Amino acid sequence: MSTAAGGDRGARQGGSGKGPETEPGVADLFGRLNLTEEEGEVAAFSDDEDEDAGVQWAVVGKVLSPSTIHATTIKGAMKPAWGNPCGLKIRSIGEKADNLFIAEFGDKFAMERALEGSPWLVGKHAVILRDYDDRLVPSEIVFDKIDLWVRILNLPLGWMNAHRGTRAMGLVGDVKKMDVDGDGKASGPFLRARVAIELAKPLRRGVLLKTDRVKPPDWFDLQYEKLPFFYHSCGVLGHGDLECATPAPRNALGKLLYDITLRAPEDKKKKIQSLTQAAAESFGMVL
Numbered sequence: 001m002s003t004a005a006g007g008d009r010g011a012r013q014g015g016s017g018k019g020p021e022t023e024p025g026v027a028d029l030f031g032r033l034n035l036t037e038e039e040g041e042v043a044a045f046s047d048d049e050d051e052d053a054g055v056q057w058a059v060v061g062k063v064l065s066p067s068t069i070h071a072t073t074i075k076g077a078m079k080p081a082w083g084n085p086c087g088l089k090i091r092s093i094g095e096k097a098d099n100l101f102i103a104e105f106g107d108k109f110a111m112e113r114a115l116e117g118s119p120w121l122v123g124k125h126a127v128i129l130r131d132y133d134d135r136l137v138p139s140e141i142v143f144d145k146i147d148l149w150v151r152i153l154n155l156p157l158g159w160m161n162a163h164r165g166t167r168a169m170g171l172v173g174d175v176k177k178m179d180v181d182g183d184g185k186a187s188g189p190f191l192r193a194r195v196a197i198e199l200a201k202p203l204r205r206g207v208l209l210k211t212d213r214v215k216p217p218d219w220f221d222l223q224y225e226k227l228p229f230f231y232h233s234c235g236v237l238g239h240g241d242l243e244c245a246t247p248a249p250r251n252a253l254g255k256l257l258y259d260i261t262l263r264a265p266e267d268k269k270k271k272i273q274s275l276t277q278a279a280a281e282s283f284g285m286v287l
């Protein structure tokens with residue numbers, strides 16, 4: 001099945017709508033699938049199609065939840081979080097249990113704001129986004145990483161910069177952005193970076209850094225901002241005790257290996273997350 005689908009896409013990408021005799025890839029399909037002459041007919045896209053047929057400003061998303069989340073629930077959470085952008089449309093794609101969706105925006109600015117502001121949450125569950133591509137097939141869409149803002153706490157002064165900080169953050173995942181000033185220096189009580197983290201692996205609780213030539217490496221605690229739902233036994237995002245394949249035993253004190261301290265406390269100076277919230281807060285409305 002999958003090889004047939006792959007070949008079919010190859011044929012579509014050829015895209016000129018000619019007969020099977022000249023379409024690259026189709027002759028090969030004829031042989032493998034024993035196509036009838038009718039089945040060998042090709043429908044192709046053309047470059048002069050209406051704008052309506054395509055999608056201009058869109059992202060593909062997934063809610064990382066063990067239960068099925070309906071598109072209206074996703075829209076109910078994302079619309080205020082994204083500042084009620086003009087023209088927002090959300091629809092489910094693929095198998096229900098995969099919680100995949102497409103979000104369309106009225107303009108590029110709103111789309112980029114959503115892409116760069118992740119992680120977003122539906123309830124406590126993470127929403128992961130990626131660029132939309134016309135050629136994506138829902139069953140093949142893979143979300144294997146999530147971008148999170150990570151903090152390393154109580155670092156020695158010599159590590160509060162982009163140079164060494166990137167090395168430390170590199171232990172956590174792919175470093176997308178360091179929160180440093182124009183000179184590459186970090187300020188505040190922790191080092192902060194946006195890091196792409198592998199979803200299949202347990203969250204790291206800290207990093208080992210050799211901060212001194214002669215002494216052994218030291219352990220530095222990590223915290224994650226807006227950390228979504230994860231299982232406190234295995235440390236993996238997106239599932240709970242019922243779905244876990246690799247639960248870990250409790251320690252001698254009866255505690256699970258992971259706990260809520262991995263979640264960074266909310267800023268004291270509260271960031272306004274959306275226009276709706278801002279309006280609600282200034283007029284004292286209850287949401």
Ligand SMILES: [Zn+2]
Pocket residue numbers: 231234235236239243244245246247
């Ligand atoms: Zn697990």
